[in-house]
Amino acid sequence: MIHDLVIVGGGPAGLAAAIYAGRAKLEGFILEKMSPGGQVLITDLVENYPGFPEGITGFELVEKLSAHAQKFGFGVENGEVQKIEVEGENFNLILTDDRTITSKTVIVATGATHRRLGVEGEEKLTGRGVSYCATCDGPFFRDQVVAVVGGGDSAVQEAIFLTKFAKKVFLIHRRDELRAIKILQERAFSNEKIEFIWDSIVEAIEGKDQVESIRIFNKKSGEVTDLPVDGVFIFIGIEPVTGFVRDLVKTDERGFIKTDEWMRTSVKGIYAAGDCRRKPLLQIVTAVAEGATAAYAVEHDLS
Ligand SMILES: Cc1cc2nc3c(=O)[nH]c(=O)nc-3n(C[C@H](O)[C@H](O)[C@H](O)COP(=O)(O)OP(=O)(O)OC[C@H]3O[C@@H](n4cnc5c(N)ncnc54)[C@H](O)[C@@H]3O)c2cc1C
Structure with a gap:
């Protein structure tokens, strides 16, 4: 037919x-x-x-x-x-x-x-702390510490959503200001659970069977730090x-x-x-x- x-x-x-x-x-x-x-x-x-x-x-x-x-x-x-x-x-x-x-x-x-970040550990730990969907996986991180990567609408909206469960949400962005629309920015800035890490790039996601930390490179200072987190949510487009x-x-x-x-x-x-x-x-x-x-x-x- x-x-x-x-x-x-x-x-x-x-x-x-x-x-x-x-x-x-x-x-x-x-x-x-x-x-x-x-x-x-x-x-x-x-x-x-x-x-x-x-x-x-x-x-x-x-x-x-x-x-x-x-x-x-x-x-x-x-x-x-x-x-x-x-x-x-x-x-x-x-x-x-x-x-x-x-x-x-x-x-x-x-x-x-x-889009994927394309960094070491991302593929291996997807479903083991690395996620691309806050609605699906957010509830698994009750009272835990998570990082959100990105600075657009989705990243900021999902970071706010994750504060319903996580005790702390780091928002890591490669620039020094967000791209998200103003209303979302205002909500994120006034949310005490969200801490911003500016000018920074995630270089690796580390952990044996589960996410344990992320390695972050600060583009301005050149400093590399290991940030302990239980989960990483990636919203980079x-x-x-x-x-x-x-x-x-x-x-x-x-x-x-x-x-x-x-x-x-x-x-x-x-x-x-x-x-x-x-x-x-x-x-x-x-x-x-x-x-x-x-x-x-x-x-x-x-x-
Ligand atoms: C976290 C997140 C939050 C968002 N928030 C908002 C918001 O608040 N407001 C808003 O307006 N937009 C929002 N968006 C964007 C919005 O969801 C998309 O713009 C919209 O869903 C696009 O619709 P679409 O039908 O083009 O594609 P999709 O929604 O991507 O649907 C495509 C469908 O095609 C199917 N498919 C793919 N390949 C094949 C194949 N080869 N054979 C058969 N089926 C296939 C997929 O399974 C899927 O069901 C958000 C997106 C995300 C990820």
């Missing part, structure tokens, strides 16, 4: 595309390698999504988005796409379990994933999940997919939406807007 549309990825972009595709009576489904929700599933509280002045937990927002997508009949199937091949005017999506799905159009909504289409559609040098304002990529019939796409603001509100636009473009182009 040749489907009208397959959406790869069931984060906010994919789910919003499904709502619009379902209402437009397009035939097809979302392919999601895990459970729908994407990065929102690992976000504690979403404070900036319009319509929820009190904020909404990431989990609740995912439940609402998923239910909304299902309501219009555009379902979610489990599967991980490892390759897309062009066959005439259609696309063959090759899954990791060797299934092949053929579709007239594809929306790539595979989002982004955390993200990279797009686009490896499986990089030799098919045009991307920028970091791998973000380039599109026009209709979310059309360089290949006719393939669209991209959300964090995998090159754009200035990587947030839920932009992801859902682009998902909607991509589904609208598919409907327009197919008819």
Whole structure:
């Protein structure tokens, strides 16, 4: 069978595309390698999504988005796409379990994933004190000491969240000021549990079976110190999940997919939406807007 549309990825972009595709009576489904929700599933509280002045937990927002997508009949199937091949005017999506799905159009909504520090000890101690998700792992650090690495919105927001559990949170940033928005900065500066370590780079994460300390290099003084901590949370940015289409559609040098304002990529019939796409603001509100636009473009182009 040749489907009208397959959406790869069931984060906010994919789910919003499904709502619009379902209402437009397009035939097809979302392919999601895990459970729908994407990065929102690992976000504690979403404070900036319009319509929820009190904020909404990431989990609740995912439940609402998923239910909304299902309501219009555009379902979610489990599967991980490892390759897309062009066959005439259609696309063959090759899954990791060797299934092949053929579709007239594809929306790539595979989002982004955390960047690693790339230092000694990071890989070995991931899941043993090194984490990229405060919502998932924060409760394991009750009354312990943790370090957060980064200075953007995610780092500061998650550092504040971690003070619910940890007795002390060191925020280590390579510059002498934060990049996070002002409201988060104010909250972090007034939180007594957070101590800032400026101008510093984590050089190594140390510990035998579990994180015991981190080695920090101060760029201004040249001093190297060992800071004893029980956990390290790393929020130093993200990279797009686009490896499986990089030799098919045009991307920028970091791998973000380039599109026009209709979310059309360089290949006719393939669209991209959300964090995998090159754009200035990587947030839920932009992801859902682009998902909607991509589904609208598919409907327009197919008819
Ligand atoms: C800790 C944290 C806090 C955040 N806080 C906020 C906030 O407060 N407000 C806000 O607006 N934004 C926030 N964001 C950003 C926001 O979550 C993202 O901008 C948004 O989730 C992007 O949506 P997306 O659908 O493009 O991608 P994602 O959410 O990354 O979803 C992509 C989906 O695609 C799936 N997938 C990937 N590859 C494949 C494949 N090959 N085959 C099948 N499925 C695949 C993934 O499993 C995933 O479910 C936060 C992010 C993080 C990490």
